[in-house]
Amino acid sequence: MxxxxxxxxxxxxxxxxxxxxxxxxxxxxxxxxxxxxxxxxxxxxxxxxxxxxxxxxxxxxxxxxxxxxxxxxxxxxALRAQDGGRELEVRHGVSPEEFFQRYYFGHRPVVLRGMMADWPALQRWSLTYFRERLGSVEVEVMVGRDADPEHAAFQDRHRSRMPFSDFLTLLETGTRTNDYYMVPRNENWREGGLSPLREDLRAPAGIIEPDLRQDMLTLLLGPAGTITPLHHDNMNILLGQVMGRKHVRLVPSFERHRVYPHRGTFSHVNADAPDLTLHPLYAEATVLEAVLEPGDMVFLPVGWWHWVKALDVSASVTFHHFRVPGGNTHLEPPA
Known part of the structure; x- marks a missing residue:
């Protein structure tokens, strides 16, 4: 034309x-x-x-x-739906061999129970424990999220530094909000920061590399009401729930066209209250969900879409260095 x-x-x-x-x-x-x-x-x-x-x-x-x-x-x-693909499996006692064969290489999510039984964090972590041990440390937190629908895609707009004790005071108010959240994209695990908390964690034997360097895991900490909008990661993630509960919803990677992708790894769909007039194909999406209790882990395969909402003051840890060649499987964005 x-x-x-x-x-x-x-x-x-x-x-x-x-x-x-x-x-x-x-x-x-x-x-x-x-x-x-x-x-x-x-x-x-x-x-x-x-x-x-x-x-x-x-x-x-x-x-x-x-x-x-x-x-x-x-x-x-349709084929995966006939093979248990419409249920989020919850398993106890999965061996490393089965984890990799059925879930990691099988590209299937799973909730794993019992793998955090030896974590000191399950007994120790609380807002009081954080304050007494590391209250004077300066941390980075995302703030002002409620005023920006694109806060997850443009996190640099929301970075704020404060004493850890000030952030803990916000969490102690009991306010249900999505306005402030400590998300993974920061350096809070760096030496001199919150790195001592790594001593309270354990790598799931045979699945995650055991040394737990600061570049191998991340911390998420926030109030009840924090929401991670529907999106996918470009690598496999193993999330361990330490404090509080989280509600998770997942949509398979191979149903990408049903979630109305936005900015590559985000979705236009509000998975908490989808508008099927605007996004009718989402009605055909396979939505798997679970509530994670303290001590639960969930495996999020590379490319799988997930939405997460904290039901309580919540602390989670994510691992992304698996015991496979190269440490993970990565999805390379198209040119």
Whole structure:
């Protein structure tokens, strides 16, 4: 389409080409244009011009490849549904061999119980313990999250430093909020920071590398009400719940097209209260869920979408250095 002769703004031309390439009918896109104030004759002419443009024909070919991939993933999802894929397994006494064979390499999530029985943290960790041992340490916390719907994607906007004791005072108020949270993307585990807390943890034998260096694990600490929006990580994660409870929801990696991806690793869907008018395909998503109690671990396979909500003041630890060559399996973002 010649940009000089088009009567639509560039963003409308992009919207038009994208929706036609993805299979929306010409009649439906014309209705949207007209309802937005575009003259019906102009709408018809623009749709015809898009269809004749060689760039659009290339775009449609790419969309067909994308459509075949979605069709394959739908078939795979249907097969996995017949193989226990609609339930989040909860297991006791899983050996390292079974963990890797069935879950890590099988790309299946699982809740593991009993693997944290030897953790001193389960008996020691409390807000009082944190204050008495490390209250004077300066920590980094994400604040002002409630005012920014994109807080998870733009964490640098929300970084704030404060004495650990000040953050603990916030947690002691008992306020249910998503406004402040200590998330993994910080250096709180660094030497001289909260690194002494690593002494209270143990690596699950045969699954996680035993030395627990500060670059091998992270800490999450926050009040009841903190929410991690639906997203996926680009590597496998093993999360251990130490204090409080967390509600988790998971959607398989192979159902990506049903969660309306946003900024690559985030979803447009509010998994706490999905709007199926805006996101109808989410009704077809396989949603697995569980409430994690202190002492529970959950394995989150690479690429699996997960939403997490703290039901109490909560402390969790995540591991990402498994006993496999290279330490993990990584999903490389497309160029």
């Amino acid at each position: 010649n940009e000089d002769t088009s009567q639509l703004r560039p963003e409308w031309r992009q919207w038009l080409a994208e929706n036609l390439a993805l299979g929306v009918t010409e009649e439906d896109v014309q209705k949207v244009l007209v309802s937005s104030g575009v003259d019906p004759a102009v709408a018809r002419a623009e749709v015809a011009a898009v269809g004749a443009h060689p760039y659009f024909r290339a775009c449609r070919q790419v969309a067909r490849h994308f459509g075949w991939m979605e069709s394959l993933m739908d078939a795979y999802s």
